[in-house]
Amino acid sequence: AGAEVLENTEVAGVSRTFEGFALEAGDVAVTARSVINSAGAWADRFARAFNEPVPLERTYPSMIVTEPLDPFLSVNIGIEGGGIYARQVARGNVVVGGERATPLDNPDYSRPRSDGALTIMQRASELFGPLRHAQAIRFWSGTEATMPDRNPVLGPSATTPGLIHAFGFSGAGFQIAPGVGEVLAELVRDGQTATPIDAFAITRFSPASQPGGALKQQ
Structure with missing residues (x-):
């Protein structure tokens, strides 16, 4: 379908540009209109880079x-x-x-x-x-990512237009991957999805949503 898969290519950095995003991946420079953060147990560092820290825990x-x-x-x-x-x-x-x-x-x-x-x-x-x-x-x-409430982070970034999160499936990623893929495709293509995903928003871990207004890090 026109996709190019770069295996064993670590993403060293990603930044927002005027037209979208610039990614450094191995020896390759990639530009994109949208970026999906589906980095699993490594997704928290990308979220943190866009001022969206989450209490992700690694499990094995x-x-x-x-x-x-x-x-x-x-x-x-x-x-x-x-x-x-x-x-x-x-x-x-x-x-x-x-x-x-x-x-x-x-x-x-x-x-x-x-x-x-x-x-x-x-x-x-x-x-x-x-x-x-x-x-x-x-x-x-x-190595996989587990969230405190055992629910994934799925949906648009609250800080960065064009960034979409999809991680922290807490052991259930394979089972729901087809549905998640459809939702992500709709978000990239249409900017919205008919599937109700508000409960999985990354903002549920924002400081304002935590008791006492502080994010609990694990």
Whole structure:
């Protein structure tokens, strides 16, 4: 559709110009009429650069993949408050999560905990019989953004025309990504969306909206 994707290209800076935005990304200079801040666990520094600090907290999900099994799970399933979620892919492998990994000295990275992996599989095997003797073949962890109210920041910037925020999905980003993408496309194309997103505005974390008028940093 005419898009150019620059992989492994860190955005070093972004600034507002008379006509839009100027971005420094690796060795590339990019200009744009609109910018979407969807930088995940790194989105708070971009928001702060435009005078919109937020109490974003980094979390480190830990995931396990099993060997291929006969089909038994046709939906993505998770237990609210139960510390377990799972899905089975077409090849038969089951992807299971629910524990946190350990951040490394560089907080951009983490590594799975052995006790966390055992806890995940024990919980999963109690719920799903076919997992009781399944072999775990792969582990990984990542870095994601969590907001204090567990809701994302989604919508236009309150300080900078043309800047749109979309981050802090608190573990639910994959599930609602198609709808979020449609909303973002409408905001860029039309400047508005028919989807009610006021509850996700970044202004809910502004100093004036906090008890005592001060933003609580985490």
